[in-house]
Amino acid sequence: MSDPYLSVVVPCYNEEAVLEELIKRVTSALQDINISSYEIVLVDDGSGDETARLMRAAHTADPRVTGVFLSRNHGHQLALTAGLSVCRGARILIIDADLQDPPELLGPMLEKMDQGFDVVYGKRINRAGESIFKKASAKLFYRFFRKLVDLDMPLDTGDFRLMSRKALNVLLQMPEQHRFIRGMVSWIGFRQAALEYERAERFSGETKYPLKKMLLFAADAITGFSTIPLRLATWLGFLCALSSVPVAIYVLLGFMRGTTVQGWTSVMLIVLILGAIQLIVIGILGEYIGRLYMQSKQRPLFVIDEVLRDEADDTLAPP
Numbered sequence: 001m002s003d004p005y006l007s008v009v010v011p012c013y014n015e016e017a018v019l020e021e022l023i024k025r026v027t028s029a030l031q032d033i034n035i036s037s038y039e040i041v042l043v044d045d046g047s048g049d050e051t052a053r054l055m056r057a058a059h060t061a062d063p064r065v066t067g068v069f070l071s072r073n074h075g076h077q078l079a080l081t082a083g084l085s086v087c088r089g090a091r092i093l094i095i096d097a098d099l100q101d102p103p104e105l106l107g108p109m110l111e112k113m114d115q116g117f118d119v120v121y122g123k124r125i126n127r128a129g130e131s132i133f134k135k136a137s138a139k140l141f142y143r144f145f146r147k148l149v150d151l152d153m154p155l156d157t158g159d160f161r162l163m164s165r166k167a168l169n170v171l172l173q174m175p176e177q178h179r180f181i182r183g184m185v186s187w188i189g190f191r192q193a194a195l196e197y198e199r200a201e202r203f204s205g206e207t208k209y210p211l212k213k214m215l216l217f218a219a220d221a222i223t224g225f226s227t228i229p230l231r232l233a234t235w236l237g238f239l240c241a242l243s244s245v246p247v248a249i250y251v252l253l254g255f256m257r258g259t260t261v262q263g264w265t266s267v268m269l270i271v272l273i274l275g276a277i278q279l280i281v282i283g284i285l286g287e288y289i290g291r292l293y294m295q296s297k298q299r300p301l302f303v304i305d306e307v308l309r310d311e312a313d314d315t316l317a318p319p
């Protein structure tokens with residue numbers, strides 16, 4: 001079998017409730033636009049439920065379904081990277097398992113790519129069924145991120161996008177452990193276009209992004225693309241230095257007048273405020289140093305336990 005025209009890459013973590021429907025929807029979307037040369041690469045990100053078994057069954061039913069089983073849970077971005085490194089299509093669609101992103105957008109995406117774009121990303125104009133907190137925090141984050149980062153990243157996009165092999169090869173050359181793939185794809189450049197869509201409700205099951213993971217993801221995004229937070233110490237230093245001038249004058253005047261004993265409240269406040277600022281700045285430094293340290297180990301990004309794909313496949317056969 002030669003390389004397929006299209007790869008659909010889907011990271012799956014405890015997605016037993018949606019997997020069958022996902023394959024059904026993707027397959028019929030592909031049928032509708034008459035694409036038969038494709039593979040659906042499902043990545044099992046160390047799920048604890050029936051996801052792996054369902055993936056095996058799906059592969060048996062249709063050999064165009066490829067299963068990639070990771071050794072443990074690696075997190076969304078690394079699971080996606082594992083799938084992207086295994087897929088072989090000339091064009092690659094990244095989509096979430098939960099059908100929040102419509103596979104039917106593939107047709108228009110392919111048409112756009114035919115016009116010469118290397119990346120066609122989905123832009124959410126509406127997000128159904130997500131909490132007000134999630135919508136507001138996401139909106140805020142993407143706007144804050146854009147202010148902070150010197151990167152022309154489109155607002156309100158996820159990883160739902162179609163990429164050319166050329167763009168994917170560049171992405172796969174980027175070795176960072178802490179990945180913010182939607183930002184990295186923007187960074188690559190080439191011609192990119194947006195297609196708007198309404199983000200649907202999760203088909204079934206729970207979100208796999210609790211608040212803690214969302215915060216870590218945001219921290220990875222910011223530290224991965226900006227060093228401005230590191231300059232915070234410099235700015236705060238100047239601010240403290242400036243504001244300490246009048247305080248110093250006041251203190252010296254008090255000394256000359258012989259009224260130096262008073263002032264416990266102000267001393268306490270200054271100690272507390274400066275202590276807090278210093279700890280925050282050290283914490284920010286720590287965020288960068290920790291990532292630097294993890295990256296310096298140069299461990300592989302993910303560990304694949306097994307790739308389940310068509311045995312008749314000649315690309316897997318020894319030369």
Ligand code: UDP
Pocket residue numbers: 010011012013014015045073074075076077079080095096097098100206207208209
């Ligand atoms: N996911 C994953 N590993 C994780 C967490 C999530 O592979 O550790 C997958 C998940 O199965 C889904 C996608 O990442 O396909 C996005 O997750 P989810 O839909 O739960 O996030 P949300 O849409 O709520 O932000």
Ligand code: MG
Pocket residue numbers: 096098100202207
């Ligand atoms: Mg989702």
